[in-house]
Amino acid sequence: MTDERTEEERQLEALRARAAGELAAVVTAAGLDEWRTRYLGRERGELSAILKGLGKLPGEQRKLVGQAANTVKVELERLLEERRGEVVARERAEALERETLDVTLPGRPIPRGHMHPLSRTTRQLAEIFERMGFQTFQGPEVETDYYNFQALNIPADHPARDMQDTFWVLPGQILLRTQTSPNQIRIMERMRPPVRAIVPGAVYRSEATDASHEAVFHQVEGLLVDEVCTMADLRGIVERFAREMFGANRKVRFRPSYFPFTEPSAEFDMDCINCDGSGCRICKYSGWLEMGGSGMVHPKVLRGVGYDPSVYRGFAFGLGIERIAMLRYGVEDIRLFAENDLRFLSQFR
Ligand code: FA5
DSSP: OOOOOOHHHHHHHHHHHHHHHHHHHOOSHHHHHHHHHHHHOTTTOHHHHHHHGGGGSOHHHHHHHHHHHHHHHHHHHHHHHHHHHHHHHHHHHHHHHHHOOOTTSOOOOOOOOOOOHHHHHHHHHHHHHHHTTOEEOOOOSEEEHHHHTGGGTOOTTOGGGGGSOOOEEETTTEEEOSSSTHHHHHHHHHOOSSEEEEEEEEEEOOOOOBTTBOSEEEEEEEEEEESSOOHHHHHHHHHHHHHHHHOTTOOEEEEEEEETTEEEEEEEEEEOTTTTTSOOTTTTTSSEEEEEEEEEEOHHHHHHTTOOTTTOEEEEEEEEHHHHHHHHHTOOOGGGGGSOOHHHHGGGO
């Protein structure tokens, strides 16, 4: 069978077949546009090039080739629209697939906070004293000279002021409390005996810091006033606290000391929880760990708040909360508590 088609008709057929084949492989809308420019584009489209060349052909042939070219053009445009429909549908389906919500996926975890080790220690401490009948109070961190010193039997020129370097707000009048002891006065002014109170909170001292000293630290003040009250009761309470906090076998010892607002005064230590008193690095080879100061409330202090010292007596003590937390959690540098380093804090979940 002879092929009666002209060279141009053969070219058109080849073009149609190639264009249709390529179109079937196009999968994106951008690809369709590109295909359209390549074959049907007015400027550089291959079909347009053939149509533009028609002018050079003799009359009869021009008509035939022109018709055939138009047929190819219409056919390719139809194929393009058909393919466009498929591509759009496919792109929509893919977009839907991407946006699908998988309700069975586990949720993103929300990081949970936890209590700061000092708050936790303060709470445990308060719970222990509450079980012994003490009530927890709070007092102001910005104090007057009167409550922080004078009412505690420390007049303006008293050398005991040198024991606690002070941050003054208004020199000689207002300060950041250097101890929780001013709350002894505040509580006794408000209550009649019997009194059993503890007051935890921050205190401030203008001190150089090191591994065991901070300029901002925490104390808990304890105060008990009643008709019958002795050093033996103080010792019993302190010992019970040490045992509840650090274990049933803990021993406590008292050493004579001096505080202007207690008489007699004592500092108390607990046998080292690391070496049970035999001597180690933690207790500096002494076998004992310092816990706080204490004593029987001075009669002058009782009189100052209107308590009759011939009827009432009391004891008071002050503990360093950081020191207790350091022992409890084995923290070797007090400064870690306030550094806000999450690598440190997240160990106390
Ligand atoms: C006082 O502050 C007295 N108010 C304690 C007191 C209360 C005595 C009631 C009598 C009656 P002192 O300065 O020793 O005492 O401090 C008490 C405790 O606070 C210390 O034993 C120690 O545990 C802690 N402490 C003192 N200074 C610092 C510091 N710079 N950093 C961390 N803890 C400290």
